Amino acid sequence: MPLLPLTTPRTPAEFAAYYRLRYEVLRQPWGQPEGSERADDDPAPTTLHAMLTAPDGSAAGVARLSPTPESGQAQVRYMAVAPAWQGHGVGRQLLEYLEAQARQHGYTECVLHARQAAVPFYARLGYAVVAPSHTLFGTIPHFLMRKAL
Numbered sequence: 001m002p003l004l005p006l007t008t009p010r011t012p013a014e015f016a017a018y019y020r021l022r023y024e025v026l027r028q029p030w031g032q033p034e035g036s037e038r039a040d041d042d043p044a045p046t047t048l049h050a051m052l053t054a055p056d057g058s059a060a061g062v063a064r065l066s067p068t069p070e071s072g073q074a075q076v077r078y079m080a081v082a083p084a085w086q087g088h089g090v091g092r093q094l095l096e097y098l099e100a101q102a103r104q105h106g107y108t109e110c111v112l113h114a115r116q117a118a119v120p121f122y123a124r125l126g127y128a129v130v131a132p133s134h135t136l137f138g139t140i141p142h143f144l145m146r147k148a149l
């Protein structure tokens, strides 16, 4: 499958597509209300949003990068690939882009809290499990993972 265009959402329509996919993949299946896919620091100037757009204009994959309180450390959050696009390199393209951006901004380490089912994906991309972390919605175990950039 050809590589899809990678953009930073800017227009209201692009942000609508961005949040729609976040909601559909990461919140709706667990009965969470619309709006629960948004984070307080999404609009912060230090938060970088990335999106791959499908030919029909919908989002094929989304993710974001933001600083953590630890010096030199950035965090990837809200990584979501549309079911029809999973397994076609979309997640890899997004993660590698965010890591390149993190490196350019001087970060030396990337961390994330992976859902249990996504741990093998992040491991394939060079992340190592540090420790179990929280359980989301009472049912989804997460694992803190890290990668030196």
Ligand SMILES: CC(C)(COP(=O)(O)OP(=O)(O)OC[C@H]1O[C@@H](n2cnc3c(N)ncnc32)[C@H](O)[C@@H]1OP(=O)(O)O)[C@@H](O)C(=O)NCCC(=O)NCCS
Residues within 6 Å of the ligand: 025, 026, 078, 079, 080, 081, 082, 085, 086, 087, 088, 089, 090, 091, 092, 093, 113, 114, 115, 117, 118, 120, 121, 124, 125
């Ligand atoms: C997890 C997720 C982001 C992966 O994105 P994706 O586009 O499907 O993954 P890619 O096609 O880019 O896979 C990249 C590599 O990881 C491997 N991989 C992906 N998922 C894997 C899995 N579950 N187990 C083992 N390997 C996996 C692929 O085989 C591929 O390897 P290759 O490049 O050597 O061929 C995506 O499936 C998803 O959104 N899942 C549902 C939501 C979710 O769990 N998000 C993460 C929240 S922490």
